[in-house]
Amino acid sequence: MAVSTGSVNLGQGFPDTDGPAFMLAAAEQAIANGVNQYPPGRGIAPLRQAIADHSARHYGLGYDPDAEVLVTTGATEALASAILAFVDPGDEVIALEPFYDSYAASIDLAGGTRVGVGLFGPDFRLDLDEFAAAFTPRTKLVLINSPHNPTGTVLDRAELAEIARLAVEHDVLVVCDEVYEHLVFDDARHVPLATFPGMRERTVRISSSGKTYSATGWKIGWALGTPELISEVTAVKQFLTYVSGAPFQPAIARALNEGDDWVAALRADLQRKRDRLAAGLRGIGLEPAMPRGTYFMTTDVRPLGYADGIEFCRDLPTRCGVVAIPHQVFYDDIEAGRPYVRWAFCKRDEVLDTAIERLNRGL
Ligand code: PMP
Ligand code: GLN
Numbered sequence: 001m002a003v004s005t006g007s008v009n010l011g012q013g014f015p016d017t018d019g020p021a022f023m024l025a026a027a028e029q030a031i032a033n034g035v036n037q038y039p040p041g042r043g044i045a046p047l048r049q050a051i052a053d054h055s056a057r058h059y060g061l062g063y064d065p066d067a068e069v070l071v072t073t074g075a076t077e078a079l080a081s082a083i084l085a086f087v088d089p090g091d092e093v094i095a096l097e098p099f100y101d102s103y104a105a106s107i108d109l110a111g112g113t114r115v116g117v118g119l120f121g122p123d124f125r126l127d128l129d130e131f132a133a134a135f136t137p138r139t140k141l142v143l144i145n146s147p148h149n150p151t152g153t154v155l156d157r158a159e160l161a162e163i164a165r166l167a168v169e170h171d172v173l174v175v176c177d178e179v180y181e182h183l184v185f186d187d188a189r190h191v192p193l194a195t196f197p198g199m200r201e202r203t204v205r206i207s208s209s210g211k212t213y214s215a216t217g218w219k220i221g222w223a224l225g226t227p228e229l230i231s232e233v234t235a236v237k238q239f240l241t242y243v244s245g246a247p248f249q250p251a252i253a254r255a256l257n258e259g260d261d262w263v264a265a266l267r268a269d270l271q272r273k274r275d276r277l278a279a280g281l282r283g284i285g286l287e288p289a290m291p292r293g294t295y296f297m298t299t300d301v302r303p304l305g306y307a308d309g310i311e312f313c314r315d316l317p318t319r320c321g322v323v324a325i326p327h328q329v330f331y332d333d334i335e336a337g338r339p340y341v342r343w344a345f346c347k348r349d350e351v352l353d354t355a356i357e358r359l360n361r362g363l
Contacts, residue, residue: 005317008347008355010277011325013149013295015346019213020262023255027218030247039246041238043071043222047249050256051222058181059192061200067227070234073244074219075179075208080106081236082175082204082223083141087112091140096126098330098337100149100177112140120336121300121327124151124289128162135170142172144193147180150330150342151298152291154188164196173229174203179211179221180294182263185271188292194224204229209252211295212263214346218248270295270345273352277345280356284363288343295346298327300339304363309341320362322355 002009018024042048048065056062063069072078079102087093089111095103097116107114117131144163146155155163167174174193181190194203208221221244223233255262278288278297286299306312309326316322327340345352 001317002323005321005323007317007321007323008351008358009323010343010345010347010352010355011313011323013344013346014216015214015295016348016351017214019215020255020259022258023213023215023251026251026254027247030250035247035250037246038243039071039249041243042069042234043244044246044249044253047071047220047253047256050253051224054256055192055205055224059195061192061195061205061224063224064227068224068230070223070230070237071244071249072221072223072237073241074210075177075206075221076102076219077237077240077244078204078206078208078221078223078233079103079175079177080109081233081240082206083107083112083143084110084236085232086141086173086175088140090138092136092138093141093143094131094134094139095143096145096148097332098150098327099143100145101329103143104332113138114332115139116332118333118336119148119151119153121151121298121340122289124148124153124298126153126155126159128159131163132166135166135172139170139172142167142174143177144174145177146193147184147188147190147291147293149180149294150296150325150327151289152294152296154184154190154292157191160191160193161196164193164199167202168198172202174199176203176205178205179208181207182212182267183270183295184267184293185274186292190293201226204233209248209255212266213252213255213259214266215248215252218245218252220245220248220252273345273347273349276349277343277352277356280352280359281343283356284359296342296344298340298342301341302339306339308338312341320358322358322362 210216327337
């Protein structure tokens with residue numbers, strides 16, 4: 001719809017500016033140097049080392065680059081591989097709902113059953129009692145996404161500690177989708193669940209260069225965990241794609257090793273963009289739920305006379321020339337998501353301003 005109506009696309013979450021210049025040059029150089037054939041199955045050694053070093057540097061969580069790191073085709077493939085590896089037909093998977101769309105598909109492919117625990121509006125916080133009540137003897141896996149797409153919620157230490165305690169008590173595996181690990185605002189901090197007692201040995205951590213280095217089209221992600229867990233994930237990855245983007249791997253290794261300042265600037269810039277879009281949305285009568293992480297914000301569209309986010313998002317391109325995403329696509333419990341809409345703010349200032357101008361004119 002965005003393309004066919006010439007709309008400003010604040011729907012799909014991808015940045016409209018590129019990652020660090022030295023990283024882009026490194027990929028071009030790799031192609032010119034003939035890095036164009038199958039890389040090693042688990043990823044090139046310098047990238048696995050850079051991923052392990054990055055984890056140790058930021059969180060004090062060390063991983064063995066040879067046995068505990070797997071490079072994947074985006075976080076999406078890491079998630080699919082982990083879910084297919086660990087979930088058998090009839091197993092239950094607890095996931096924070098709303099959830100990123102690939103979770104539902106991967107759990108279905110594995111024959112598992114989704115058990116959603118709501119991060120529901122208007123505040124999008126986790127109800128820990130509801131989370132505790134979601135465990136059954138069939139629970140195999142808990143899927144945690146923080147910072148959370150689409151709500152922007154960042155779980156705090158107390159919440160993570162309780163999730164960790166329950167995971168240990170019920171002896172389940174945990175997959176953490178940490179793709180927005182560096183995109184946190186104000187005083188929010190990303191703390192990996194794997195840092196809590198009893199968690200490292202039961203947790204697969206997943207992240208992606210797509211978000212951290214604004215290279216969503218390169219599809220280089222990774223999974224971290226114990227040798228046993230990563231072997232199982234690798235066994236699936238091997239037959240989904242076998243290997244991942246050869247010339248991008250050395251470029252992402254450089255970004256991980258040398259890009260901390262670039263990422264700090266990205267984070268500050270995104271926080272400013274968040275505030276810019278929020279001010280614009282307030283101006284048209286929509287009060288955003290301020291995200292503490294990710295590059296998405298949510299509004300309830302009822303103040304504009306719409307009861308349904310899908311109806312609003314269907315009208316918006318022709319009415320205003322702007323695209324947003326209805327929350328309902330991220331829910332099993334459609335009712336809980338009905339009035340909410342997600343807006344991406346990872347866009348150039350002039351694009352955000354054009355969107356706001358158009359909304360002001362059209363609504
Ligand atoms: N998880 C979440 C929560 C996401 O928002 C995304 C990006 N849309 C992904 C996973 C997938 O990341 P990638 O593009 O690296 O596959
Ligand atoms: N992560 C992005 C989003 O949630 C893009 C993923 C996609 O287009 N499937 O919008």
